[in-house]
Amino acid sequence: MTLKNISIKNLLRRKGKASFVLAGLVIGVSTVVGIISFVEATTNDINHKLEKYGANILIVPRTENLTLSYGGLSLGGVSFEMEEIRQDELARVNAIKNARNIAAVGPLVLGVVNVDSHKVLLAGVDFKVSGILKPWWQLQGKEPDDNGVILGAETARILNLGAGDRFKIKDRDFTVSGILQPTGSQDDQLIFTRLSTAQSLFDKNGRLSMVEVAALCQDCPIDAMVEQISEALPAAKVMAIQQVVKGRMETLAHFKKFSYGISGVILLIGSLVVLVTMMGSVRERTDEIGVFRAIGFRRRHVMKIVFLEAAIVSGLAGILGYLLGWGVTKAAVHFFIEGHSGFVPFNIELASGALILALLIGLASSAYPAIIASRLDPNEALRAL
Secondary structure, eight states: OOOHHHHHHHHHHHHHHHHHHHHHHHHHHHHHHHHHHHHHHHHHHOOOOOOOTTOOOEEOOOOOEEEEETTTTTEEEEEEOOOOEEGGGGGHHHHGGGGGOOOOOEEEEEEEEETTTTHHHHHHOOTHHHHOOTTTTOOEOOOOTTTEEEOOHHHHHHHHOOOEEEEEEETEEEEEEEEEESSGGGGEEEEEEEEEHHHHHHOOTTTEEEEEEESSTTTTTTHHHHHHHHHTTEEEEEOOOOOHHHHHHHHHHHHHHHHHHHHHHHHHHHHHHHHHHHHHHHHHHHHHHHHHHHTTOOOHHHHHHHHHHHHHHHHHHHHHHHHHHHHHHHHHHHSSSSSSOOOOOHHHHHHHHHHHHHHHHHHHHHHHHHHHHHHHHHHHHHHHH
């Protein structure tokens, strides 16, 4: 009979203690796996949602402007000086150190126009990058040509215009190429046209009102990019619109640290469970170990039997712990992450880590009991029979 067979038969003979050790390790490993998987799923969900937010860096003209407002009521402003953004300077943005993290650069020209008896804000945009900067747009119609416009949903309702209708802006004929579906944003109240068309209407050829930059990717160094763009465009004011994102990520980081602390405590408890249970098993098998030693088993053989038992239980706990933690994560994301698909990918690296962690805990906790078992005096053990 091999040492492995002896270990297996002993585990089958003492199912209660083996189950107790297995349960302790499974709870510890599944907790760690569940926490890591949930944090990863939450982080991926946040990063995925960030990609739908559009631009997260704004470049606006630097100004000395005092806005007179109180309680959300704006009373106007006093403008002392305003510099403009030159369109030809935007090439510098694509030359910054972290230019590879820039998904799109969208120049805008803004101005107020009169349509019938209504004053409407008109925006000239680059429709080539609008899909990246404004991924929430759903257009009924087509992109405009040089004499075409897109109307926001609210603008189309108030002006009573639809696709194909014509109207005048500054004695120039325009055709409604399409209507935006309601977005719940200020876009619903705007008229959109090509950048060059708006520059011509407002006599701002080569000049821009503002620039939107999309750099929404995982781990993008937004703060560093803002600093780099500011250095490239010293005459402009560069702002990162990510306060809410930062708050979420900081909260997630605190939760991650707290979760790892709880996991460490649970693993420590699991280790103590293994240690106490293995020590009790060794004491119960004093006579058996004495017989082994009497028939020629060496100390290393006795230690190997104990370690094999721990390795078998730990390995099974690692597998079950990962599967349980993975299943709990799939259930948890439905309740705690709104709109999540519930899909949690099988992570082979995490599964391997769970198995290795369970084995390390099981073997480390069994080291002292194994040493005690190997040092038992066979004569004393046989006298007790």
